[in-house]
Amino acid sequence: MRIDLHTHSDRSDGTDSPSALVRAAVEAGLDVLGLTDHDTATGWDEAAEAADAAGITVVPGMEISCKHAGRGLHLLAYWPDPTHPALVAELDRILDGRDGRTPLIVEKLRAHGIDITTELVAEHGRDAAAIGRPHVADALVSLGVVGHRDEAFDRWLSPGRPAYVRRYAPTVESMIGIVASAGGVTVVAHPWGRHDNDDLRLDGIARLKAHGLTGIEVDHQDHDARQRAELRAIAAELDLVVTGSSDHHGTGKVDHDLGCNTTAPEEYERLRERAAVASRERTRPA
Ligand code: AMP
Ligand code: MN
Ligand code: MN
Ligand code: MN
Numbered sequence: 001m002r003i004d005l006h007t008h009s010d011r012s013d014g015t016d017s018p019s020a021l022v023r024a025a026v027e028a029g030l031d032v033l034g035l036t037d038h039d040t041a042t043g044w045d046e047a048a049e050a051a052d053a054a055g056i057t058v059v060p061g062m063e064i065s066c067k068h069a070g071r072g073l074h075l076l077a078y079w080p081d082p083t084h085p086a087l088v089a090e091l092d093r094i095l096d097g098r099d100g101r102t103p104l105i106v107e108k109l110r111a112h113g114i115d116i117t118t119e120l121v122a123e124h125g126r127d128a129a130a131i132g133r134p135h136v137a138d139a140l141v142s143l144g145v146v147g148h149r150d151e152a153f154d155r156w157l158s159p160g161r162p163a164y165v166r167r168y169a170p171t172v173e174s175m176i177g178i179v180a181s182a183g184g185v186t187v188v189a190h191p192w193g194r195h196d197n198d199d200l201r202l203d204g205i206a207r208l209k210a211h212g213l214t215g216i217e218v219d220h221q222d223h224d225a226r227q228r229a230e231l232r233a234i235a236a237e238l239d240l241v242v243t244g245s246s247d248h249h250g251t252g253k254v255d256h257d258l259g260c261n262t263t264a265p266e267e268y269e270r271l272r273e274r275a276a277v278a279s280r281e282r283t284r285p286a
Contacts, residue, residue: 001031001032001265001268002028002029002030002031002032002259002262003030003031003032003262003263003264003265003268004025004028004030004032004033004034004245004246004248004258004259004261004262004263005032005034005036005059005061005076005078005187005217005243005244005245005263005268005271006034006036006061006063006076006189006217006220006243006245006246006247006248007021007025007033007034007035007036007245007246007247007248007249007258008036008037008038008063008247008248008249008250008252009021009035009037009043009047009250010126010127010128010250011037011040011042011043011127011128011129011130012037012038012039012040012063012128012129012130012132013038013128013130013132013134013135013249013252014037014248014249014250014252015249015250015251015252016250017046017127018035018043018044018046018047018050019046019047019049019050021033021035021047021248021250022047022050022051022054022056022058023050023054024258025056025258025259026054026055026056028257028258028259029259030056030258030259031056031057032056032057032058032059032263032268033047033051033056033057033058033059033258034058034059034061034076034078034245035047035058035059035060035061036061036062036063036076037062037063037129037130038062038063038064038065038130038132039062039063039064039065039091039094039095039098039129039130040062040091040095040129040130041060041062041082041091042129044058044060044082047060048060059078059079060078060079060082061076061077061078061079062076062077062080062091063075063076063077063189064076064077064090064091064094064170064175064179065094065167065169066169066170066171066172066175067169067170067171067172068171068172068173068199068200068204069199069200069204071197071199072169073172073188073189073191073200074188074189074190075172075175075176075179075186075187075188075189076186076187076188076189076217076243077175077179077184077185077186078184078185078186078187078271078275079183079184079185079275079278079279080179080182080183080184081182081183081184081282082182084178084181084182084183086178086181086182087178087179087181087182090170090174090175090178093168093170094130094167094168094169094170095129095130096168097167097168097169098130098131098132098167099131100167101165101166101167102118102121102122102131102136103118104165105133105136105157105163105164105165106118106121106136108162108163108165109136109140109156109163112162112163114140114143114145115143116136116139116140116143116145120139120142120143121135121136121139122135123139124136124138124139124142133152133153133157134149134249134252136152136157136163137149137152137153137157138252140152140156149252149253150254172188172208173207173208173211176208176211176212176213177211177212180212180278180281180282181282182282183275183278183279183281183282184275184278184279185214185215185271185274185275185278186212186213186214186215187213187214187215187216187217187241187243187271188200188205188208188213188215188216188217189217189220189247190217190220190222190223190247191205191216191217191231192222192223192227192231193220193222193223194222196227201234202234202237202238205234205238205240206238209238209240213240214240214241214271214274214275215235215240215241215242215243215267215271216231216234216235216240216241216242216243217243217244217245218231218232218235218242218243218244219242219243219244219245219261219262219263220244220245220247220261221246221247221255221256221260221261222247241267241270241271241274242263242264242267243263243267243268243271244261244262244263244264245261245262245263246258246259246260246261248260
């Protein structure tokens with residue numbers, strides 16, 4: 001069984017439609033595919049339909065933009081009820097924050113003499129519910145300002161660069177609770193991606209577990225071998241589920257091919273069991 005629990009379609013910053021992503025997953029020899037677009041469930045129906053036709057299992061998920069200790073932190077949510085009012089309200093707030101940020105980024109870029117418009121960014125975001133900096137990056141590539149997405153982040157869009165703009169994000173603790181109340185389970189995404197996060201070592205992750213966190217994404221391209229070993233030890237100590245995944249973005253991210261990291265079948269089973277409990281607890285009559 002080959003299981004990849006973290007991927008993006010063009011409903012956020014991936015480049016494949018949900019159905020094309022499902023077909024690519026079959027091609028890549030996957031048995032289980034987690035669809036985890038940023039802050040939206042809008043790809044789920046199309047992916048489920050394609051999965052039925054292709055004979056692959058799609059796990060409905062999302063990667064929610066949160067904050068922790070003053071920094072951004074991504075939280076993977078699996079099997080939440082996408083109509084749960086508190087979840088819908090929070091996702092709407094995040095998506096509004098994304099939509100409000102784009103014109104501010106554009107304004108900063110224009111102040112640097114770049115002829116970019118909000119409309120051009122929207123064209124690159126075409127089917128996305130979650131418009132993000134990668135779509136701004138794609139617009140900059142189309143204008144010839146940069147050669148690829150990475151360069152756009154390095155020169156313009158990352159924190160500390162000239163066109164960086166903050167946006168709204170809920171605390172990870174509150175979002176863990178909301179997803180649980182929606183009958184889903186949560187896994188902290190690439191917790192040490194890009195840097196060793198001092199606020200998220202054993203004690204910090206134990207505190208998230210106390211709020212209901214179910215797992216840690218250990219095997220991810222942004223973690224080196226030492227980080228993976230340390231995170232695996234923390235997960236064992238805290239009895240958290242260990243996941244591995246590609247964080248595939250189609251052609252939007254190099255070195256993130258489908259199935260480049262996978263989740264062990266027994267860990268996937270544990271995740272499913274905990275989700276079944278979450279779902280029962282949520283539907284239990286008061
Ligand atoms: P946003 O959703 O607008 O906050 O943009 C964050 C997204 O941009 C992440 O989900 C990544 O897919 C992508 N990203 C972040 N940093 C980089 C980078 N340095 N190079 C390319 N893509 C990046
Ligand atoms: Mn992304
Ligand atoms: Mn992420
Ligand atoms: Mn991701």
